[in-house]
Amino acid sequence: MKHARIAWGGAVRSAIATGSGLRLTDGTVLAEEQAVWLPPVQPGTIIALGINYADHKKELAKELTIGAKDEPLAFLKGPNALVGHRGRTHRPADAAFMHYECELAVVIGKYAKRVKRADALKHVAGYTIANDYAVRDYLENWYRPNLRVKNRDGATALGPWLVDAADVPDPQDLSLRTFVNGELKQQGHTRDLIDDVPALIEYLSSFMTLAPGDLILTGTPEGVVNVNPGDEVVCEIEGLGRLVNTIVSEGS
Amino acid sequence: MLSDALAWPRHAAWPEDRALAQWQRDGATALRAPPVGTAYGVLLNHCAALAALGDAVHAAPYKAPPRAPVLYIKPRNTFVGHGDTVPVPEGVDELEVGATLGIVIGREACRVGEADALACVAGYTVCNDVSVPHASFYRPSLRFKCRDGFLPMGPWVIAARHVADPDALAVRVHLDGRLVQQTSTAGMQRPVARLIADVSAFMTLAAGDLLMLGVAAGAPRARAGQRVRIEIDGIGALENPLVADGGA
Numbered sequence: 001m002k003h004a005r006i007a008w009g010g011a012v013r014s015a016i017a018t019g020s021g022l023r024l025t026d027g028t029v030l031a032e033e034q035a036v037w038l039p040p041v042q043p044g045t046i047i048a049l050g051i052n053y054a055d056h057k058k059e060l061a062k063e064l065t066i067g068a069k070d071e072p073l074a075f076l077k078g079p080n081a082l083v084g085h086r087g088r089t090h091r092p093a094d095a096a097f098m099h100y101e102c103e104l105a106v107v108i109g110k111y112a113k114r115v116k117r118a119d120a121l122k123h124v125a126g127y128t129i130a131n132d133y134a135v136r137d138y139l140e141n142w143y144r145p146n147l148r149v150k151n152r153d154g155a156t157a158l159g160p161w162l163v164d165a166a167d168v169p170d171p172q173d174l175s176l177r178t179f180v181n182g183e184l185k186q187q188g189h190t191r192d193l194i195d196d197v198p199a200l201i202e203y204l205s206s207f208m209t210l211a212p213g214d215l216i217l218t219g220t221p222e223g224v225v226n227v228n229p230g231d232e233v234v235c236e237i238e239g240l241g242r243l244v245n246t247i248v249s250e251g252s
Numbered sequence: 253m254l255s256d257a258l259a260w261p262r263h264a265a266w267p268e269d270r271a272l273a274q275w276q277r278d279g280a281t282a283l284r285a286p287p288v289g290t291a292y293g294v295l296l297n298h299c300a301a302l303a304a305l306g307d308a309v310h311a312a313p314y315k316a317p318p319r320a321p322v323l324y325i326k327p328r329n330t331f332v333g334h335g336d337t338v339p340v341p342e343g344v345d346e347l348e349v350g351a352t353l354g355i356v357i358g359r360e361a362c363r364v365g366e367a368d369a370l371a372c373v374a375g376y377t378v379c380n381d382v383s384v385p386h387a388s389f390y391r392p393s394l395r396f397k398c399r400d401g402f403l404p405m406g407p408w409v410i411a412a413r414h415v416a417d418p419d420a421l422a423v424r425v426h427l428d429g430r431l432v433q434q435t436s437t438a439g440m441q442r443p444v445a446r447l448i449a450d451v452s453a454f455m456t457l458a459a460g461d462l463l464m465l466g467v468a469a470g471a472p473r474a475r476a477g478q479r480v481r482i483e484i485d486g487i488g489a490l491e492n493p494l495v496a497d498g499g500a
Contacts, residue, residue, distance in 0.1 A: 044327075044328060045327035045328055045329065047327075047394070071395070073391060073392075074392070074394050075392040075394070076324070076325035076327055076392070076394070076398070077325070078290040078292070078325060078455065078461075079289075079290060079458075080290075080455055080456045080457075080458065081455075113400075138320065138454075140316075140318055140319060140320065140322065141313050141314045141315055141316070141390055142295055142296075142314060142318045142322040142389050142390070143295060143322050143323075143324055143389060143390075143391065143392040143393075144390060144391060144392075145392075146320070146322055146323070147292075147322075147323040147324075147325075147454075147455065148320045148321075148323075148454045148455075151323070151455050152454060152455055153362070153455055153456050204394070207341070207394070207395050207398070207399050207400075208327065208329050208330075208394065208398050208399055208400060209329045209400050210329075211328070211329065
């Protein structure tokens with residue numbers, strides 16, 4: 001099932017996305033456009049991965065100083081960063097390079113402490129799509145990528161809905177695509193993840209307890225390009241859906 | 253908003269608001285961590301801590317000193333209260349004790365000016381921003397900073413109006429009763445108001461969020477079996493024992 005969180009009729013509601021629209025628990029059915037889409041989970045800890053696709057690593061090779069044996073590059077984000085499906089993301093006026101990042105997002109469903117790879121997927125509630133924008137102008141070499149680059153208000157789109165883990169038989173077999181104004185710009189496949197979903201859960205839970213509602217954004221493949229105000233950015237993951245976001249100028 | 257000093261007794265449904273003097277008289281046993289939202293730390297805000305790195309800040313991989321505030325997040329699995337134990341991971345000899353003032357946000361802070369920043373503060377608490385000692389600050393390090401129990405805080409939150417100058421508070425760290433570090437909240441590259449202003453320039457701090465001012469140079473280290481006490485004048489004293497963690 002596809003679980004959405006929406007605002008409608010003056011209240012926050014949960015809804016199931018079906019072929020005929022959004023079905024609320026009281027039976028009301030809405031068209032997609034009638035709802036204000038919220039991030040599908042109220043997040044606990046938001047963990048994000050950098051440079052977790054072999055092809056994207058190659059794309060960034062010129063500026064990288066890390067070797068092949070380094071541990072996963074994980075960083076954290078605050079809830080201020082999230083915005084739902086069909087939301088708007090600001091592009092700072094002074095930025096020269098701001099790009100999207102289409103990512104498979106894992107939602108934890110059970111407490112996970114020192115979980116081994118073989119048991120890792122049992123701790124997943126489901127999956128959704130993240131578009132984790134970065135403003136590269138603000139990169140500094142301290143706790144890189146620093147929060148000024150990656151934790152801007154509303155610069156991580158999440159949604160449209162949470163797909164139950166039971167409906168995603170293999171999270172390592174999903175294709176990802178990003179379209180800017182309808183044009184295909186980014187393409188990848190989760191089989192190319194350097195650290196796959198079970199590996200990430202095993203690694204993270206080896207030193208921190210993961211709790212229901214925690215999110216792991218697994219990183220993005222190659223093909224990131226600059227986006228400008230007015231651009232519509234659509235991130236698509238096979239079997240999960242399409243996450244739509246619009247870039248707006250600051251102050252609009 | 254707080255009236256005096258708000259604490260969260262472990263076995264009560266609601267927090268208790270008392271005068272600080274009363275809390276101090278009655279003792280601070282069995283209190284939970286203040287229920288904060290997102291906890292943000294600031295790297296190298298203490299001028300002497302940055303200076304201690306010397307010329308390394310201009311060399312690779314940093315190539316330049318930090319410009320904007322360099323933040324990190326301590327996630328919810330790190331939050332523990334006064335008296336709770338801090339696990340020392342297997343294979344780690346010592347943990348770094350990061351004594352710092354915790355600023356509890358009371359009013360949403362988005363692009364606030366320095367002059368208006370203190371009006372966004374609900375109160376202050378004592379934090380121990382624990383780390384596994386590590387030499388490089390190039391990459392964020394969850395493994396060294398985000399382990400379970402690595403952010404003791406409390407014992408209570410003192411209402412901001414009782415703290416005349418948050419940038420001039422004496423900070424002392426004791427290990428098993430012995431004074432090992434004596435610093436203050438002064439000497440920061442960004443004092444409290446300036447820090448809130450500069451952080452809120454690029455991200456919103458929500459009511460309930462915790463912003464830690466920064467750990468002073470020369471942070472002491474402690475071993476399993478030792479008891480850490482951090483005192484901040486006018487705020488309170490936070491005590492936590494370090495215990496060896498059995499697992500990996």
